[in-house]
Amino acid sequence: MENQSNASEKRPQGGSNESGGLLNSTFLPPFSLKGWLFVLAGLVPALIVGWVVFPMVLYSSQQQPFNFSHVVHTNPDIGIEGETEQELCMYCHYFREDGTFVGIPGMDTCTMCHDDPEFPYGQTEDEKIFLEQYVAEGKEVPWLVYSDQPECVYFSHIAHVKMGGLTCGQCHGDHGRSETLPVYKENRLTGYSIDIWGRNIAGYSKNIKPAEAGMYETEDDEQYLRTIETEQGEETYHIKMSSMKMDDCAECHTIHHQEQNNACFVCHK
């Protein structure tokens, strides 16, 4: 003990000795104020690099070939029919006869209305690009797909929409009301879109949580409330996925008492 305290006293001390008090707590190293400043000088930039620079570097940002407004297209006045929001979505994003989901519709769906490159329905610059470069040329639009899952994943839309009764927005968010398409961000390492692997880079799930009274007041929020029958009675959850990773799938399955669907071969055929 004696030896140790002697050694401590002999240690060269940088800066002032007045830095007792708080910083001399037993839980922290006995650094001087200057020492702590250096620690902070390392810590803060590291935090900035990790939280701000790293996501910017990790993800590339790509623009879609041209902008597409969902709001314009879900307007019943232009001929897109559907009584519920879901039906409006499914006017273009429909199920084929064999039950497969069409995803981002092909040009054949677009040209049900935009069938003549000479007669535009609107006058925006984006529509001009669409008509001149794609409709007139008979080319498919090379959309960047936010929801492309890895090849090893089999996902059935119809099982979730028809059997599970999920609304489009619960997984995809409010796209139906958007004016512009989000920037497509691709992970430079994995090649997957940021929308699949998590908007929240820290990986904290805030997708699904039990609803509390008075917590959701706006109409927007209410549509993500979902009442689930359990043995203990009814429970209400707020379900709005912000990413589509395996854990998110499992979390939602568990809440819906569909744990059997968390088995490997349900998704990885």
Added chain:
Amino acid sequence: MEINRRNFIQLLAGGAAGIHMTPLPWKLMDDIAIWTQNNWPWVPKPEKGRFDHEKSVCTLCPGGCGIEVRKVGDRAVKIEGRTDYPVNPGGICPLGAGGLQLLYDETIRFTSPMKRVGPRGAGQFTAISWSEALATLAERIGMLRKEGRPEALAAVDGNRRGNAEGTLIRRLLESVGSPNYFRMPSIEDTYTTANLLMQGNPGPMAYDLENADYILSVGPALIEGWGAPGRVIAAWGRWHESSNGNGPKVVQVESRASNTASKSDGWVAPRPGTEAALALGLAHVMIREKLVDLSFLSNYTHGFEDWTDEEGRNRKGFRSMVLDGYAPAEVEGITGVSADRIVAIGREFGKAKSPLALYGKGKGNLNGSLLECMAVQSLNALKGNINKPGGAVVQEGLPVASWADVSPDAVAARGLETGRLNGSGSPRLPLSESLVENLSRAVLESNGTPPVDTLLVFAANPVYTLPDGGAFGKALGKIPFIVSFSPFRDETAAMADLILPDHTNLEKLEDVVWPTGLQYPFLGLSRPVVRPLYKTRHSGDAVIALAGKIGDPVAAAFPWGGFEEALKERLRGLAESPGLTSWDESKPAWETFARGRSVSPDYDSFDDLWDQLESSGFWYRPTHAFYTWLSCFRTPSGKFEFASGRLEQAVKAAAGGDAGDGLRKMGVEAVGDQAYMPHYEQTLSGDGEEGLKLVPYELFNVSTDRLPNPPFLTKTLFDTQLRKDESFVKMNPATADRLGLEQGERIRIQSDAGEVKARVDRFEGAMPGYLYLPMGFGHTAYGIYQKGKGVNPMNLVAAGKDPLSGQSVWWSARVRVSKA
């Protein structure tokens, strides 16, 4: 401010701590893990795009299962079984599922017509155009006709009996003037000949196994690829699912503990080649204990009791023959199966209501033994289980239309009169249509000008698959011009001078006639699900184009614009016959079939039928006129014949009077009346004293026929089947001990025909004294995943001839073993 070493370390520590409080290290670790899984050239990644499912029929084996191919854009990505197909509701075999690798592996395929540039067998070719390729061949055939020897054109064909392409090829030879069309051997040969001899019509074997209540399976690899694999496995599942234990009992007769034998309710292991004796031993028990259908036997069969022929001679019947010669104790001596077991199985079979005895040899890619097949069929007759639900159904074949007859010109007519090179159809071998082995012999034994000048090979790889100890390959060396229509770079194609590559299974329109063993008439239409990837051409189209280039009168025999037109003309026959092109999935076709109610067709014209065939992919008739025993047999006696009148006529014709001589010529050792009845004769290949015998066997998950094995399937093998490039031979530990062989030891196996090296797998399920070597390995052609993997047991098998049929005995061959 002075920065000392301590401050610097404090800075780093702060940075390190800070980084760990951000997602950077954790996210990076996760992403790098994903990156390592994604970025390798061997990870298959289908294109992104719209998914489609296209329905078709698998043509990789004669089973003809319905398949559904998942496509992304134009790329086929997965083959699955079709649930809306009556034959195989949803099921598919490993080869069918692995079929994509046969389509997309460019290294095993011919991508355009080719001509040989290197020495024969080296596989060096240079691409040529289709018109040049066809012109070369047409000119050569034209020359043969000019020289007045059209019979020097020969064809070896692996197509199923009675499908449109095979019929078209036979027609080409007929119109040119050559009788030398040879079909590759298969179990169908044995079935149709047995049916001809006992039932009078050379129809397909039709086993109503789903409705039987006792299954005695003599040889077929029931759940390992026999028949339509999807159908049999589904039936097997139902038999064993039955919760009340009332499912039929399945007894497998086979010398090796195969998967089928292991999973059966009973396993009987006779020595290979003695199955006929076992069947007759069971017949002995049934007759002795009166467990037979006496009313059927007395009214609808001929030759059961002793009888008197037209010339007034007393003839011995099946009953006396079996009671005198096949007592269980004697059969035990022949087969090695204990007399008690024979009695027990005989009683079980005799006491069942509709017991069905099935005959086969493995998957059925090669012929069986005619006498064995007849002996097994006589068990069904003893129980009257012929042309009954749950029995062996008497079928006539598909009601397809025939094309107009060929009218040969003088050259062709003369050529057609020459004898066939394999001797089949001659008085000596009246019962076999094609004996490719004899063709090899005729070529090898010829002096001077070889009897075959130009050989066409279709849908077959005889150099590899024939159990002839390599004779076919040697014969090719003497044939001046060889043309291969194979889509694959197989062993036979490597010897060819000209390659006219066919499409592969998923690129080709084909009629799939009557899946092996199916109880009701069935025709599947295999439609192309992808556009041809390379400059290949449908062999049917190639034959029609070739005929056009040869010119009249050959061209006149092929009035069609292409194969599809010819096929349609042939299928017109179906439209005039009742049948269905749709199936209600809730009613299994075998249930509907057993009810025997009439079927009203769901089409009213041929065009209607064709449209439906194109969409559904099948035509079938799930009904039958059962119990028509007065009219269904077309034998000389009009009854089911234990003593075959047709055989007796054939023997007389062969001998020119002396029956014994005729029988000897047909390879039959038995004398007297039993020679015309199902009886036991030893079938074994190779000369020499008694000793070790080799049994080649097939694996469900290896392509054992003409097709290359998809690499996916090689991954499913155990390392006691194939390890690296070495085959394993299974032998009983007792045999291995006698020979002083340890597990994994390398040995040399020799026969009169050849020699191979393999490693020892000591296996309790192997019969002592027999060596079991898997088929499907030892290729010398195709690509890196097939070439040099293991050894081909067919290199050791040669010379044995099955009595009556004259086909090869490949299921047992004498061999010698030494340490390597």
